[in-house]
Amino acid sequence: MILIGEKINATLSSVKAMVQNRDAIGISDLAKRQADAGTSFIDVNVGTGVGSRENEVQSMEWAVEAIQNELNIPLSIDSADPAVLEAGLKTRNGKPSMINSVKAQKESLEEVVPLASAYDNPLVALTMDETGIPKTVQDRLHACEKILVACERYGVSMENVFFDPLVMPIGTDTTHGLVTLRAVTEIKKEFPKAKTVLGISNISYGLPARNRLNAAFLHMAIYAGLDAAIVDPLDGEIMAEVKTAEVLAGKDRYCRRYTRAFRK
Template sequence: MLIIGELINTSRKAIRPAVERKDTAFIQDLAQRQVEAGAHYVDVNCGTLVHDEVQTMEWLVDTVQEAVSQPLCIDTPRAEAMEAGLAGVKNGQPMVNSITAEKERYARILPLVLKYKAKVVALCMDDKGVPASAEERITIIRRLVTDLTADGVPEDDIYLDPLITPISTGDHYGQAVLETVRFIRREYPRVHAVCGLSNISYGLPNRKILNRAFMIQTMAAGMDAYILDPLDKAMMGFVYASQALLGQDSYCGQYLSAHRSGLFE
């Protein structure tokens, strides 16, 4: 299970002012706490700072890497900001977040994935937009895997994101994601599946409950990576518990370590 810590993102109210004033201590503390809580990658996103995104991305990458040794997930649709972030990565194999099947975006981002030998989050959308059904998602996934592997990206470096749509806008959207993840696991066993969970509960009360429940359901379907808040102890507890129950945790070692650390208290 790969956990990508999502908190260093300027779309979050507490993060944008800290990034704008270049608050090194704040950002580094947040990076360290995410890693200590179990993040394998740290996501960095400053996309709301449109006019200064390139320079800010460079600062964020340098600042986070001074504090943690985990690799970074460079999160932006802009090729210029993506390259600025990737060029500064020193720790491990970087991750690109993200590429899509949209022709223009694919053409701009693919060369960076190859140049920096990065893992890549591939969003299940094309020039028609976000698909509504599992069938439409599967069609796009087939194209993404075919194109990415033909262009030289190893299957193990591909992280397919089926794109979660709020169930408040359609009863079938949760099932569409689960069907898509089952397809990925069945047809492409060496390719990974990743998602951010929070969209599933958008517009509804008690959002964290829905997010955690959907995480368990998607894990059972075959999801093996998440972009989430690792400081959410209940969420991380369900990650470790689910891995143990699904036979993904040898002799329940990670579950027991989490118990000894007090995670479940």
């Protein structure tokens, strides 16, 4: 399983402060702790919600620079704004990166998919379109189709695409879990070369004992065929659950990673 560490997100007040104060030690330390916990990518989202587009571009350049000066690990450059994505990728200067994200919307596809082609980086593609997040599995697959067409046009291979069929809080509608899980299974069936990714912890938003819901949902998603997960790697429980789910789903030869983690 490919794990993407979600902690560097400027919607969290502590990270927002790091970005605003240009706290290079703080941000690279947060990246390092996630890398040490076993993630494959560190997500970098510096959108503080205040300030101009130019502001977010500069913040992204600073954050990427600060992290890669200290650490040699793939980064997930995370923004809804193509200009910010491009600034991050330029700063990476060819080092392994993931582009997070594009959606099935004309403008986004035309601006972000060419970046994935030019930089030859994996691309997270949200299965949402102009109308928002589709309610049904079928409509999420339609969004995938649109993304596929754009990828073919700009020469991005499906192996490089991580479809994210979007996790919505179970607390607002108890059908949300199954729609997302079925979408994972269907995407794997319809687009066998593509990969799938989910931001697991969104499932438990607004409910108590979030760890329990996150862990159970992760198990179900791995069974459904999930390839990658955006998680909080500093939550030891969730990292343990990844190993548990993978061994049970037959993805851990001779239980290696499971026994390495838990043998006495």
